[in-house]
Amino acid sequence: MATADNAPAPWRDLLKSHMDQTPGYEFTIATVGFDENQRPIPRVRTCGCRGFFPEVKLHPKSKEDMEQQVKDGGNPDTYESDMLCFTTDIRMEKLDQLETSGHAVEAVFWLKDVMTQWRVKGKAFAIGDPRGEDLEREKDARKELHTFLRVKKNCDGSISDWTWDRATTKYFANHSPLARGSFKFPSPGLPRSQDPKDPALQMGQRVTDLHDPVARGNFRVVVIQPEEVERLDLSNQEDMRRWKWTRSSSNAEKGQSGWIETEVWP
Numbered sequence: 001m002a003t004a005d006n007a008p009a010p011w012r013d014l015l016k017s018h019m020d021q022t023p024g025y026e027f028t029i030a031t032v033g034f035d036e037n038q039r040p041i042p043r044v045r046t047c048g049c050r051g052f053f054p055e056v057k058l059h060p061k062s063k064e065d066m067e068q069q070v071k072d073g074g075n076p077d078t079y080e081s082d083m084l085c086f087t088t089d090i091r092m093e094k095l096d097q098l099e100t101s102g103h104a105v106e107a108v109f110w111l112k113d114v115m116t117q118w119r120v121k122g123k124a125f126a127i128g129d130p131r132g133e134d135l136e137r138e139k140d141a142r143k144e145l146h147t148f149l150r151v152k153k154n155c156d157g158s159i160s161d162w163t164w165d166r167a168t169t170k171y172f173a174n175h176s177p178l179a180r181g182s183f184k185f186p187s188p189g190l191p192r193s194q195d196p197k198d199p200a201l202q203m204g205q206r207v208t209d210l211h212d213p214v215a216r217g218n219f220r221v222v223v224i225q226p227e228e229v230e231r232l233d234l235s236n237q238e239d240m241r242r243w244k245w246t247r248s249s250s251n252a253e254k255g256q257s258g259w260i261e262t263e264v265w266p
Ligand SMILES: Cc1cc2nc3c(=O)[nH]c(=O)nc-3n(C[C@H](O)[C@H](O)[C@H](O)COP(=O)(O)O)c2cc1C
Pocket: 026, 043, 044, 045, 046, 047, 048, 049, 086, 087, 088, 089, 092, 093, 094, 095, 188, 189
């Protein structure tokens, strides 16, 4: 399977440094839904941004869990990408909306400490079905995302040892036991008065098993392939500035990074 052999996106280092300067940031994720008359409607919600897939810096306790429960303590440190990601529950509405809208997504951050808004428009794919690639709700999701992975310059380990299962397990491990338990809540969005029936689905559970079948059955990592990125810099009120980067597949084919930068009026 091919991976991206192009350079990192020109906006990546700056966005990363802005995120690094903003501890505990969330972003707003927009998808497109359809009402009962098949009219497109915007849907937005807050999600925790988990940085660029598949790199996630684990808390010491999560690292210990990975070392004890996952072969080799997880994947070798071989890949990086320009794809931001977040985690979610397969029972929430956003995944249906991604499927019915051709994966359309937009993410927006307002990083006040650096007075900058970042917007990332693109396609999003959910991965993480513990039963494997063939049973993933979106059959080609992993294949799609693989083309956007880049082998790291100082690649540590063998690519052939890298697996999607270990990549998604690492994101699950990065949640606290109580947060992992949220993937065993009664179905999000159903009336609280309705008995969930399944005794495995309860509030307030602590999950220490990284392969808990119920929680992992519901847990997914959503990965965004960026197509257009915009930075709005409000740090100087007298000279606000805005840049737009668009990805062009024809440039990528020529071996360039594939991104065209344009500064626009704010
Ligand atoms: C601070 C904060 C962080 C959140 N983080 C996430 C998250 O990482 N993933 C997620 O699916 N929902 C997260 N939520 C809940 C969502 O905003 C939303 O209620 C939920 O995803 C259901 O949305 P949906 O049915 O439209 O998919 C978060 C909410 C808040 C307020």
